[in-house]
Amino acid sequence: MKQNLKVQSFWGFCQNRTEVVNEIGLCIDTAEVKLLTSISVLGNQSAVEILIEIENIHRFENAKKLSAYFGLHPVFKQSGDGKWGNHMSKKGRSEIRAVLYMSGLTAIRYSELFRNIYSNARAKGKNHFxxxxxxxxxxxxxxxxxxxxxxxxxxxxxxxxxxxxKTKKDEQKxxxxxxxxxxxxxxERYNNAGLNGSPISKRHAKKHKKIQET
Structure with missing residues (x-):
């Protein structure tokens, strides 16, 4: 990215958001914009806003850390009335999550990949959000x-x-x-040491002798 740009809460004061994004987009690496728009559900404006937020992808070691930066990672929450569960942390700017949310709505409408992900989540009992x-x-x-x-x-x-x-996860499991x-x-070998005539250490022998005496 040519410049490190960061959009703060002034978004709420912009009268013409599209115009502002287009102006800032002139400073964004067009190659990165093209990479993001290769994802069919992302348009130029959404791509620019996401790139502004990310600044430099190499700041993030993995996708989980990027997710945490955007406030999408789950956190455990418990209320005073005893209700608990994992919820989206919602850290960071809500505006950029709104961009992802709207892009997600487009995705489940026009992309079979994302539509299947949404349908599978609903089938598991998750609500819309x-x-x-x-x-x-x-x-x-x-x-x-x-x-x-x-x-x-x-x-x-x-x-x-x-x-x-999935293969890696199964292998780890x-x-x-x-x-x-x-x-x-x-x-089991430790507990049965010496009972079947197998060699044991002096410490084990002393322990078993004490058990037998009792």
Whole structure:
């Protein structure tokens, strides 16, 4: 990005938001605008506003940190009457979340990818706004990916990335199961040490002798 630009709360005082965005857009790297508009649900104005907010994608290590910056990450909240649950943190500027929300509405209307994400969230019992939060998360991850990799959006690449992420998650889950089984086996060996004639340490021998005496 050619300049580090940051739009603060003066948005609320702008009489012609589109004109202001277009003027600021002249200072934005047009290559990055083209990258974002490769996501069919983002127009030039939305792309410019998002780029203004991000400033430099390399400030963010991963998509989760970008999501937290936009205030989309979940946080645990509990009220005085005992109601609790995970909710969107809503940190940062509400104006930029509104841009993502409106882009999300466009996405579920015209994009099969985002429409399926929304439908799956609703099928799991989430309400409209929670489901839109899932869509906004996905949209922000896509934005992070195209800017970080400097490649236009492709549904084929996205499907492959999702598949790879699922495979990695399954592998990690299986690894945790294996580690848990190994811990159980190790604990059983520890508890049964010496009972079947297997060699044990002096500390274990002393412990078992004490148990037998009692």
């Amino acid at each position: 929670s489901s839109m939060g899932v869509v906004m998360h996905k949209l922000l991850r896509v934005i992070f990916g195209v800017l970080k990799n400097k490649q236009g959006f492709s549904t084929i690449v996205d499907e492959q990335n999702v598949s790879n992420a 299986e690894k945790r199961k294996t580690q848990k089984k190994e811990q159980v086996i190790k604990l």
